[in-house]
Amino acid sequence: MNEAVIVFSRKGLFTKVVLAREIQSHEHARKLWPLVTTSHPRQLVTWVKPSFEKDELKRKSHFRTLPGKKNIKIEEHFNQEETDRYTASKESPEHLSAKRLIAEALQRRLTNNIAMPWYFKDEASSDFYLSGDILLGAESITTEKKVKTAFHCEYRLDVAILSKKFTKEPILLGGIEIEWEHQFHGRKALIASSQAFPLISIDISGMKLDEITAEWADYALTVTTHSNTQKNRKTFIYLHDLLYPLYLRLPEGLIKDNRHQFLAFARDEELGKILRWLKKLQNVIDIDSKDMSVSIVHAKSEQSTKMLENAGQVVGDDWSQVNSKKCLMLTIKRPNVLDEKSHIFHIGMANIFLLHTDSLVGYKYMTDIHNNHPNEDVWRHSKWNSDSRNYSYYRILPKRLSEPRSRIIDVLNSLNQSA
Numbered sequence: 001m002n003e004a005v006i007v008f009s010r011k012g013l014f015t016k017v018v019l020a021r022e023i024q025s026h027e028h029a030r031k032l033w034p035l036v037t038t039s040h041p042r043q044l045v046t047w048v049k050p051s052f053e054k055d056e057l058k059r060k061s062h063f064r065t066l067p068g069k070k071n072i073k074i075e076e077h078f079n080q081e082e083t084d085r086y087t088a089s090k091e092s093p094e095h096l097s098a099k100r101l102i103a104e105a106l107q108r109r110l111t112n113n114i115a116m117p118w119y120f121k122d123e124a125s126s127d128f129y130l131s132g133d134i135l136l137g138a139e140s141i142t143t144e145k146k147v148k149t150a151f152h153c154e155y156r157l158d159v160a161i162l163s164k165k166f167t168k169e170p171i172l173l174g175g176i177e178i179e180w181e182h183q184f185h186g187r188k189a190l191i192a193s194s195q196a197f198p199l200i201s202i203d204i205s206g207m208k209l210d211e212i213t214a215e216w217a218d219y220a221l222t223v224t225t226h227s228n229t230q231k232n233r234k235t236f237i238y239l240h241d242l243l244y245p246l247y248l249r250l251p252e253g254l255i256k257d258n259r260h261q262f263l264a265f266a267r268d269e270e271l272g273k274i275l276r277w278l279k280k281l282q283n284v285i286d287i288d289s290k291d292m293s294v295s296i297v298h299a300k301s302e303q304s305t306k307m308l309e310n311a312g313q314v315v316g317d318d319w320s321q322v323n324s325k326k327c328l329m330l331t332i333k334r335p336n337v338l339d340e341k342s343h344i345f346h347i348g349m350a351n352i353f354l355l356h357t358d359s360l361v362g363y364k365y366m367t368d369i370h371n372n373h374p375n376e377d378v379w380r381h382s383k384w385n386s387d388s389r390n391y392s393y394y395r396i397l398p399k400r401l402s403e404p405r406s407r408i409i410d411v412l413n414s415l416n417q418s419a
Contacts, residue, residue, distance in 0.1 A: 004035040004045050004063045007411055010316040010377045010400040014042070020061040023047050027201070027236040031122075033189035034412060037065065044415050082155045094212060098178045098204050099143055099158045101217035106141045106159065106176075116221060118200065120237050122244075125378060127395045130239065130247040134174035134198055137340045139164040147172065150194040150355050150405040163344055166284045171348055172197050176221075179203045192238040194405065196350035198247075199238040241401045242353060245363060246335055246346040248397060254383060255396075257366035262330040263311040264353060265322040265360040266404070271296055274328055274357055281348045285341050291333040299325050314371050314399050315362035322360045322404060331367055353402060361402040371399070 002020050009016040017038065023029050029047035036042040045063040052058060109116050119131030138161045145160035159176035174197050192199065202220045204212065223235040239247065245260055264274060278294050281287075299305040311327050312319035319327075330349070335342035353359045365379050373380065379396040 001037070001045070001063045002060075003038050004047075005038050005042070006032050007034045007036055008403050008408070010398070012316070012318055013411065020047065020063055023061065025049070025236075027238070030189040030192055030238070033193065034415075035063065036415065037063075042415055044412075082153070086156060092180060094204055094207060094209055095178050095180055097209060097212045098202070098217070101212060101214055102176050102178070102202065102221065103141055103143050103159045105214065105217040105221055106135070106161065110135055110138055110141060118198065118222075118237055119249075125241070125244060125395075125398050126248060128251070129249050130244060131249050131337075132198060132247045132343075133337070134161055134200070136173070136338070137163050137344045138173055139170065145172070145175075147175070147195070148355065149190065151190060151409060153190075155191065166344075171344060171351070173344070173347060174198045174200070176200050176202060180205050193240065193408070194354055195238075196240060196243065196347055196354050198243070201236045201238060203234045203236075240350065240354065241398055242350040242361060243346065244397050244401070245365070246343065246350075249337075250396075254394065255366055255381060257368065258334050259331055259367050260334050261364040261367050262332075262349070262401075263314055263362040263364065264328040264330070265312070265315060265319050265362075266328070266357055267323060268326060270357045270359065271323070271326055271328050274352060274359070277352050277356070278330060278349065281345060281352070285345050285348070287332075287341060287345055291342075292331065294328065294330045297327050297329055310371065311362065313374050314364060315360055316400050319360065319362075354405070358404045358406045359402065360400075360404050362399055363397060363401050364399075365396045 003017055004020070005014050006016040006018055007014060014036070018032060018035070023032070026047065026049065029035065035045050035047070037045055043065045045065050048059075048062050048064055050057060050059060050061040106116060108114075114135075115133040116135045117131065117133050119129050121129050140162045142160050142162060143158060145157045145162075146154050147157050147160070148154045157172075157175045158178050160172055161174040162170040163173055164170060175195075177199060179201055180203070200221070220235055245262075264271070266274065275294060275296055282289075282292055282294075297304055297307050297311065299308045308325070308327055311329065332345070333342065335346060353361050363379075365381070369379070377400065378398050381394045381396050382391045383394070384391055
């Protein structure tokens with residue numbers, strides 16, 4: 001089958017079709033996940049990469065439904081894949097060696113105050129690169145870290161980068177997973193769609209034990225799309241859209257407003273929790289009050305009703321299904337590359353939205369921008385060129401950043417098959 005439907009988009013459920021040839025890799029497919037058949041009843045599909053023999057195409061890329069017809073709950077599927085992965089990893093000396101050496105490479109950098117940069121470009125979301133330092137704000141490196149997901153499951157992260165303790169627990173700033181023969185696509189897709197930190201996946205498929213060295217570990221950590229032009233690269237970065245505003249690198253002077261805004265829709269009681277938690281996070285991280293404001297918009301007057309409707313128009317047509325009377329607006333100074341406090345705050349904020357509340361979140365890349373093109377999913381910024389006397393247009397970031405977790409779970413559990 002050559003077509004599949006992307007389940008979640010700003011236009012609503014099951015409204016966007018993707019062609020198999022438009023998908024570049026398994027990692028790309030995971031980013032678009034879940035994908036389902038164009039026909040009814042909807043069934044989850046997996047993407048099959050093209051195959052070549054001596055540079056000759058033998059099989060085109062395509063989608064196929066997964067075997068088995070039993071309706072498996074998504075939590076059960078995740079837990080089974082996690083159990084299988086953990087068992088396989090314990091039996092693999094290559095995996096154990098890679099995990100140890102990657103952790104040691106990160107610890108050396110942390111001890112010697114050396115950054116661990118990563119960068120990549122999501123062509124579908126922006127004209128600009130996303131980049132960061134996975135060690136910014138880090139205090140410790142650990143292995144086999146147990147991590148909870150938004151789907152009521154937990155998994156073991158091979159290597160975790162942790163902040164200092166702000167309250168009871170440190171904030172998880174980044175993670176490394178080692179992949180080998182068993183890809184565990186459903187598990188990785190669920191993690192990528194629900195976690196508020198950069199996840200670097202390093203593929204050691206086909207490597208021998210003597211090839212996995214300290215030099216390899218340092219190289220593997222720094223190879224990204226920007227520095228490696230091979231189609232089958234061994235290092236890939238998973239990043240939830242909610243973190244795109246944190247890591248977007250805009251050209252100097254392109255946008256004059258140094259603040260951006262997050263728009264959250266949730267049930268009334270959840271909005272109250274988000275407000276309290278964001279203010280608490282602001283206090284413990286010590287974000288200056290002049291750099292941040294957060295409030296709930298309640299449609300009690302003509303002006304507040306208009307504000308709510310404008311926010312809903314940014315997020316998408318289904319905003320009123322989540323809350324037709326209230327939303328939360330968070331305005332904060334856009335972080336720079338070395339702003340440790342803002343970096344940790346944005347990751348903490350994403351944790352609140354993704355893991356602890358059932359939120360639909362939208363985004364404005366500047367505070368006074370108007371949504372003049374509501375049918376477009378990505379913000380476009382215009383800039384006047386005085387020399388050529390015309391406008392240039394730049395795609396900035398998506399207007400819709402995350403789905404309510406209950407919606408994701410309900411849709412997945414309603415499908416005929418599991419990922």
